[in-house]
Amino acid sequence: MRALSVLRHPLFLGSALLYGSYQLNKRWLHWPLPPWLTSYLSDVLFLPLALSFALAVHQVLYGRHATLPGTWVLAAWAGVALWFEALLPRWSATASADPADVLAYAAGALIFQRWLNKPG
Numbered sequence: 001m002r003a004l005s006v007l008r009h010p011l012f013l014g015s016a017l018l019y020g021s022y023q024l025n026k027r028w029l030h031w032p033l034p035p036w037l038t039s040y041l042s043d044v045l046f047l048p049l050a051l052s053f054a055l056a057v058h059q060v061l062y063g064r065h066a067t068l069p070g071t072w073v074l075a076a077w078a079g080v081a082l083w084f085e086a087l088l089p090r091w092s093a094t095a096s097a098d099p100a101d102v103l104a105y106a107a108g109a110l111i112f113q114r115w116l117n118k119p120g
Contacts, residue, residue: 004056005064005120012052012116019045043104048112051076055117064120070113077109 081102088095
């Protein structure tokens with residue numbers, strides 16, 4: 001299906017491979033990585049990956065010419081930042097708020113908007 005072309009985009013595939021490799025290392029390999037990478041890689045990659053899946057569904061429903069409106073991307077960034085950096089740390093002992101994460105989510109939203117949010 002052509003609407004799923006966003007899931008074959010090299011940037012999406014590279015991000016998915018990088019995220020998967022990072023999780024493999026985090027859970028099983030335990031190779032030492034730079035602190036900035038372990039702190040922010042997942043945050044930067046989250047929105048491009050999640051929004052690419054949303055775009056694929058959107059294109060299935062509305063045609064391969066459809067893209068996600070910029071307001072949706074902005075709302076996704078705001079919602080993720082609010083949940084993970086303001087609300088979740090209040091209820092979870094394992095979650096912590098880091099204002100730099102908000103910037104990492106913003107970078108991911110910009111990556112998605114600039115290079116992935118394209119017609120199929």
